[in-house]
Amino acid sequence: MSLCMNNFCQGATTTAIFGELLCSKLEPSILEAVYNQTAINVAAEMMASIPAFRSNRSNLEKHILKTLAENENFEDYREYIHSPKQYFTRFIMNQAVKYLNNEKKKIQTIFRGNLKNLKLKINNAVFVATDEVLKKHGNADMWMGCFSKPLIEDLKFTEISNVDSMEMTDFDFLSNIVTEGLTKMVKNLRDADIKLEMLQKRSEEILTDHFCQCCWAQCPFCKAVCIGTMKDHDGEHSVPFHRANGIRGMSYRGTENLCCNFCTTVAQTDKEFYPNGESEELFPYKLYRTAGGVFATWNITPDCSELPYWKWFVCRFQQDLENLYSKKFQGSGIIPDEWKKYTKEDALESLNNYI
Template sequence: ICQKLKEPIEQNVYKKTAKDLADEIRSNCDSLNGNRSNLEKHILTLLSENENFSAYLYYINHPRDHFKDFIRDEVSQYITDKFSVSVLPKMKENIKLLQQKIMKAAHESTELVQVSRDAGLWLKSFTQQLSDVLIFSEKDLSGVKHDGVKDFNLLEDVIKKELPAIISDISSRFNTKSFDEKLYYKFRPEELLIDHFCQCCWVQCPFCGATCTNTIENHPGDHTVAFHRNIGLNGWFYGGTGNWSISICTSAVTSNRSFHSNDSKKSVPWREYRNAGGIYTNWSITPDLSELPYWKWFVC
């Protein structure tokens, strides 16, 4: 029984620790303790500090992937820095609690069959009590039914004796490498945080490439963004020249100028940008004459 439980125990400990760690990171990591807008501020700050033009292009053209990479880097660094003081204690505590729960399940199952001496009933009770924490079935432990087990007190004593050795063996391999290798992909703390931050709208403004800030993917209504950028960042240039446009969407829509969409030679007034059709109709760009020094600095 203990050998059969070894892998489920290991998976539970890593999975539970990953969930606890994701919650802790959301509380303690400045870049991840708010909403997506707060996360983006930290991304933009790091980009400006590194002054890596290729990284900027990747962020502008593939914002969702850039967010994911940033989150993975933040989590990886947090685990490396905090493993001995945070991750390892969580793993030890989680495996200790799991050991106690297994022993309790064995004891209560033994109490249940004191009269009937029914091995099948003992097994059913034992598996049901652990079903919320361990992934295994009665079939995995079916040997109990076929081994002629009658002394269930002895069975409980054997589990009590053998389980600590299994727990000790699992615990001896707790390290940063095993934490990285043992976790199933979808249960990793960085993937939990990516799900939290990235299940939202990622449609980009057809002019400047800024990402819609709606928190719902495929949401009804128009796309909006708090801060638009210089449209030159998205490849827009002044007609008849090869010069990037330094216009910002929110100021352009108040002007008397016009633009040509990529798929049309027709000139469309900025004030009536929705008339360009297609992707332009689903964006709400409100006039705003405020300065955006960050993106002006980047263009320069």
């Protein structure tokens, strides 16, 4: 944007108008910069103080599983199992909103600190620009260039150009106008109630970038999410704990029976599977990679890593799972008695082995 200074404005008037215009242009960019910096600080505060955010994604997942068990809401579980990224994002947002509302006072203090720092930086730029122009007998363009230079990283504002530099000569006066205008503006911003919604989006973005820019591949058998921390990582997908396959709706073909096997356990047996609903070809679990496609991209180690958490889950939500998939844990998919002995406490405790 350029300001047209017409012939009627001269000398002091031009300087005053210029100074006030500059202040009014600075205000939105100061506000934006301070909110942006505060969002960065607040996201860091959240990562330091919210237990679910304190470490990596595996730790976050552990807290998600804990919260899911505590709330015992099947609809949440369904989203977590079938749309993990969507559920993780929602969980992160809920935690962030809770934090923002609970820590408003602390956030206001951070905001005011950032505002103060920026004000000092701008005042210093005014001082340096004025000093330089006076020393070199420069004009308004030179002042503007000198003023903008140290602020370019912090503030997004367009320079005021096409000022008739012959009209503006009193740079001490300009310096006073800008400094006073800035003081008044900063005081108003400082006293205003902080708008949490202006922090929410940016801080959530920082958190989801941190936790969700990773591999989201799901085990072709049980839908457990790969723990790869990079989006397109080298090597095969893997996860330390798989789930019972009926949890995601896997069933025995031609029956109403849900599967009740953990992938890691069944991979040690001589059982076979159809890679999809249409396939006529059976593949042995032991050689699951020969089924090709996504099966060839996973490393499923045959072991006995059956997390009691999922055994408790299947027993607790048996009815909901059966309704969701219109099938039953019966016949070959009957739930072993051993699974029924786990309490919710056992389930939660088993999560401590999770990372």
